[in-house]
Amino acid sequence: METTLVENLPQVTAAGVIIKAVLILAIISALAGFGTFIERKVLAFMQRRLGPMHVGPYGLLQIAADGIKLFTKEDIVPQHANAFIFKIAPIITAATAFIALAAVPVFPDFTVPEFIPLLGGTFVPSIASDLNIGVLFVLGMMAAGLYGPLLAGMAQANKWGILGAARTAVQFLSYEVVTGLSILAPIMIVGSLSFVDFNNYQTAGVGSWMIWQQPVAFVLFLIAGFAETNRTPFDLLEHEAEVVSGYATEYSGMRWGMFFIGEYANMITISVIAAIVFLGGYDAASTFGWLTIMLKIAFFFFLMLWVRAAWPHVRPDQLMWLCWKVLMPIALLNILITALVLLG
Amino acid sequence: MFENFIASIMTIEGAAFYVFSILTIGLFSITVMSKNVLYAMTSLAAAMVLISGFFFILGADFLGVVQLVVYVGAIMALYSFAMMFFDATKDIKEKTTSNSLVFLLGGLSALVLVLMFAAPIYSENIQALYPMHEGVGNAQDVGMVLFTKYLIPFEVAAVMLLVAMIAGIILAGKKMDESLTEDMSADDEILIIKDEK
Known part of the structure; x- marks a missing residue:
């Protein structure tokens, strides 16, 4: 029942999947670090500043400096906190973000060259685990990711923390509904939950992209994606002007860093889903196809930074109003109209 | 007798x-035994995640993900909201x-553990009532059974959920049009609670 990219691909072995998993972990963690640098630079240029300039050429080594700072900072567990839950909460965020990445196609597939000892000739697939319900799996894993901020906020015996946790539960639960409903209409058109089928549906050039058939679903998905990854204008979980730092108030060092690796990995995941479901995905046959999806993902990542520079964040009541009274009815109407068109 | 068991564990x-x-039974027993709300909640959520693992082992990917989305993502998060x-x-x-x-x-x-360990011995006798179709996806299979054999229970459950939702909105929404901070009677209630302390 596995859907494969092309029928004559080499056999996917356990070694190939393990190499893929290690690659995802290494590259996405590094990209998350690089993402913070890009974010600061992009924000700086949009606000007519320079951003980080002192460490290394053009401030490029800022990532290394930040990394050293995070790793060497003292690891503090507050006195009255529930230490065990406090310690595993950041791991939940990072782990669920990376598990979600297991089911999306990231980077092209390749075969390890023969001259490398031990692993030579191993085929590394583009999707670590090619589930035929990939879309749902990723959404489910991101749903499980809400336990990171939630448990962190509840375990730290800090009122800002518990406010952040309450906001986490409200925001993520509400916007999960919109994400699910908005992506349901494209699923109905394609008739499959597999990312590969989504990609194959849109191979006939730019005109066949899902965004032209489902513009409403695309906008809804983007808005809900911003909320689910805790980006401005929906960054209420740790909005420093209101709740100090929300669920992350008591965290320091690498535990704090893990929350942000998870958050940036989630941003990449949302970008990948948007690129594959709505913007045509990749072309498995050519390297150039993979370059285009990288560009699409980079565009969505940039869009998140752009929106952060351009918009103030919303109030919690506006957030709930937007979700339940605006986005959800529109998403339901969109599904209804799509269904009527498909039946008629 | 034991050959079956050893073969199954290999x-x-x-x-x-x-x-x-x-792990599931261990986590659920922490849920029941622990005096700490946070431990109970975390272990319940973790056990719900592990239950979806059973569905994945059985090849029911769709149900496994539904377990994740519904129980871990929605129901447990509502529990945790109450825990606040x-x-x-x-x-x-x-x-x-x-x-x-x-x-x-x-x-x-x-006892459950013993029964589970004993189960592979009899697993040859178990047959699926609605076996999966070759060449049809998981979601399609579930949909076919749901909209033919189990159509009426499915619809009745949907109506029940709708009734519960409307009842919940009515119960919660009684004073929704009044502001709690401007309402003087709300102040009185707060004062009464303070006096009782």
Whole structure:
């Protein structure tokens, strides 16, 4: 029942999947670090500043400096906190973000060259685990990711923390509904939950992209994606002007860093889903196809930074109003109209 | 007799099943035994995740993900929202700490473990009532059974959920059009609570 990219691909072995998993972990963690640098630079240029300039050429080594700072900072567990839950909460965020990445196609597939000892000739697939319900799996894993901020906020015996946790539960639960409903209409058109089928549906050039058939679903998905990854204008979980730092108030060092690796990995995941479901995905046959999806993902990542520079964040009541009274009815109407068109 | 068991534990699916089931029962017993709200909640959520593992082992990917989305993502998060009324970092004082209850529960989970370990011996006798179709996706299979054989229970459950939702909105929405901070009677209620302290 596995859907494969092309029928004559080499056999996917356990070694190939393990190499893929290690690659995802290494590259996405590094990209998350690089993402913070890009974010600061992009924000700086949009606000007519320079951003980080002192460490290394053009401030490029800022990532290394930040990394050293995070790793060497003292690891503090507050006195009255529930230490065990406090310690595993950041791991939940990072782990669920990376598990979600297991089911999306990231980077092209390749075969390890023969001259490398031990692993030579191993085929590394583009999707670590090619589930035929990939879309749902990723959404489910991101749903499980809400336990990171939630448990962190509840375990730290800090009122800002518990406010952040309450906001986490409200925001993520509400916007999960919109994400699910908005992506349901494209699923109905394609008739499959597999990312590969989504990609194959849109191979006939730019005109066949899902965004032209489902513009409403695309906008809804983007808005809900911003909320689910805790980006401005929906960054209420740790909005420093209101709740100090929300669920992350008591965290320091690498535990704090893990929350942000998870958050940036989630941003990449949302970008990948948007690129594959709505913007045509990749072309498995050519390297150039993979370059285009990288560009699409980079565009969505940039869009998140752009929106952060351009918009103030919303109030919690506006957030709930937007979700339940605006986005959800529109998403339901969109599904209804799509269904009527498909039946008629 | 034991050859079956050893053969089943040697396969990846068999080993994963036993690991998952032991972890699930362990986590659920923490949920029941722990006096700490936070531990109980975390272990319940973790066990819900592990249950979806069983569906994945059985090849029911769709149901596994539904388990993740519905139980872990939605229902458990609602539980945890209710948990915010408690001080999660302190232990709860229970009135009865009945040792016999602990004994009974422990015995029962041991019994379940034994039954599970014994199950592979009889697994040849189990047959699927609605086997999966070749060449049809998981979601399609579930949909076919749901909209033919189980159509009426499915629709009745949907109506029940709708009724519960409307009832919930009515119960919660009685004073929704009045502001709590401007309403003087709300102040009185707060003062009464303070006096009682």
